[in-house]
Amino acid sequence: MMRLYRIELRRSPLLWCLPVLVLLDVAVLFGRHTWWVGVWPEASAAAQLPAFFFGLVLGGGAAWASGRVHRAGFSAQLEAAAVPAWRADALLLAASVTYGLAAYLPGVVLAAVVSAPIAGPGFLWPSYLLLGVCMVVLCTSIGHLAGKLSASRYVPPLVVAACMFGMMFTRQLFELYVLSAPVQVQVSATALAARGGLAVLLAVLAVALPRAGRVPGWGVRPGAARTAGAAALVAGFVLVPLAGPLRVDRPAPEQPVCSAGSPRVCVWPESRKYLQPIAAMAARLAALPSDVIEVPEVIYEAGVRGGMRSGEILRIEGDASVPGDLALAVQAQSLEGCRPAAGREEPYYRERLTLLHYLTLRALGPGHAVSPADAPPGVDGEKIAAVVRSAESAQAAWVRAQVSKIKTVGWCG
Known part of the structure; x- marks a missing residue:
């Protein structure tokens, strides 16, 4: 299995796209703004956001890799191979996800490195980083699935682009990514689990659904299998909003960070880098x-005393x-x-x-x-x-x- 996995890594077109993906990751991380530096939740959100932006290239590469069988005319050989077709698909998808995570990791490391000297105690929040991982798996699975279900070399990239722009315009409904991370809120474990479940569901469908023109080995007609997969996917997207908002209010900090003198300024511990500049203002x-x-x-930062209070x-x-x-x-x-x-x-x-x-x-x-x-x-x-x-x-x-x-x-x- 590992040998086949390494072969797929070498054959994947994402190998050549990896420098572009890393460049997009770093460009989005530092190109929008840099005030997130030194605030751990904001740095975590900044590190996860590039996954959405390079997701278009990632999904397109996964679609191209998945459609390689159709373009080469090897559909029949794949069906007759000793290795089950789903296993070959799983290895191919795993290779594509690996390249997505390899592009995602440099931004995470850079966000931690530049924030550590001024952020104080703490570290990047895993919940935001996992949200980015979900986006990587979603984009890759959408691309892989599009490449499987269409023999055309043009349709899969268009499908990936449509899905990415669809996620952009439905951000308020599905909240698959965040643009910033105010210190007053945190990611809901239930909502994160729902998005993780959707990513896993898409990955399973990308592996399990039959390719275009292929009769699956377990005796189910391709049309029926795809209909069941579509129904499962719709159910997954419906469950995401039902899981509740992605972020919920945090409890007030036990010990806010406050300035000396008058007027005093009290902020969240994660906002400590702003304390002295605000006190000077x-x-x-x-x-x-x-x-x-x-x-x-x-002068209090919002939420320092719990909830939204006057003052x-x-x-x-x-x-x-x-x-x-x-x-x-x-x-x-x-x-x-x-x-x-x-x-x-x-x-x-x-x-x-x-x-x-x-x-x-x-x-x-x-x-x-x-x-x-x-x-x-x-x-x-x-x-x-x-x-x-x-x-x-x-x-x-x-x-x-x-x-x-x-x-x-x-x-x-």
Whole structure:
């Protein structure tokens, strides 16, 4: 068996596709963004996602390998061979899956290597990595099955492409992969088992179903076998949504990581790399005049105290999301109870947006390039950027004047 397996590894077209698969794996891992580095759940999700993107090439290669029998005209010889046809199919599928996992592994290793120096205790989450393995098996099995069921050299790759795009457009329904992994959630064991079961079912069908034009050895007509296989596959896809959502809320951490000083910032242990930058942002906002700008004494990341409680203002999705969340929370507390005066809605919200943009840039701090195009509609981005670059006394005077403008066109009870 091992000798035949090694032969299939050498004969597989995926041998020549492997460099492309690895390149796609690494390109997707680092090409989208890199804020996942140093956060173990996010790094795990980033490591599993390439399996979906290189799945199209992987499935196409598996379809080409599986259809080799038809193209070479060896269907009859395969049926008459001493080795059962299903065993030959199993070895061929195993070789294709091996190349898929060989392309998947470098991304996993790289995600762990670049995250370890700054992530703190912990490691990659196996649940997300297993989700990627399920995707590898799914893509390979779909390709293998398409190559078996059609003697055409063109239909199998088209079927694989259709299935991959189908998974993309039905992501919310089947959740076969994730784009990110917020620390507040974890993969449900039941949902992961359902997806693993679907992958195994597809692999079994890819091996067991008869090839095009072949009469299976156990006396079942090919049409009946394929109908039963299709019914089983439909049942498998139906059971995936019934298993519940892929991710569920995590219990609150026993010991969140908190900063010293005031205001304090408390985050999930997995988000520790963000703690000091967020504390510095909060301190910059707290340095503004306290008579007009109020900063919460403790700033919590979402879910740190269990569930979604009021006052948990941070849902960290990379560095760029934090300044805006802080600015929004500080403005809401500073202008609590304010609403536009009758007929003054437009100037009221414009002035609030102006203050919000200033607070966001203030939280971001010096040394960051800011484009005027990033300003909200109706806000003079260049003017606000100039205010942020001015002296502390000038900024304090501008903030007092801006809050006064808001209260002039609004009503604060």
